Amino acid sequence: GAGVSQTPSNKVTEKGKYVELRCDPISGHTALYWYRQSLGQGPEFLIYFQGTGAADDSGLPNDRFFAVRPEGSVSTLKIQRTERGDSAMYLCASSWDRGSEAFFGQGTRLTVV
């Protein structure tokens, strides 16, 4: 595609439920990143994939958060037992490799009620 695509654009879920957020990177980009942006804050790093493997997951806040990229393209961020504090904008970005510019998607706004 022309840019990084994230779906859904908005997600409202009840506390305790499981959610999946999808990121479709720019075709050919080997590096993929997830960030979380709380209201009024800058984005915070969650996880970085190089190909299919998670090269750095040091930003995942706890074991309720998990991300996969099984074929080295589309990635899914999975959140179990959602809490109200998980409410935020989740941003995905991709780049040709770890040294080049990262292009961001428009984000998924997650609201946990």
Next chain:
Amino acid sequence: AQSVTQLDSQVPVFEEAPVELRCNYSSSVSVYLFWYVQYPNQGLQLLLKYLSGSTLVKGINGFEAEFNKSQTSFHLRKPSVHISDTAEYFCAVSDQWKGAQKLVFGQGTRLTINP
């Protein structure tokens, strides 16, 4: 560990006036520096980046920034702003060894252009 401080959370400016958005960083290693812009309900767009070489970096939409290693700053400037520049601006830093991954962002500066 790295950190970024954007010294102003909000900057109101009149149209056609100059603007400077301030950014300071701290890091124990050599860094790459970035400025991103976020328009309402949109993702982040790269304005400019400093990787190496000339400390004055020119970006899109008439913006420029200057890397000052001794002051650990990377302030963003534009000589004459337009209404369309109204947006949130984020300064970010990354470890040179790690490249563009794992960006550390500041809290953002909301630039409001008044007619």
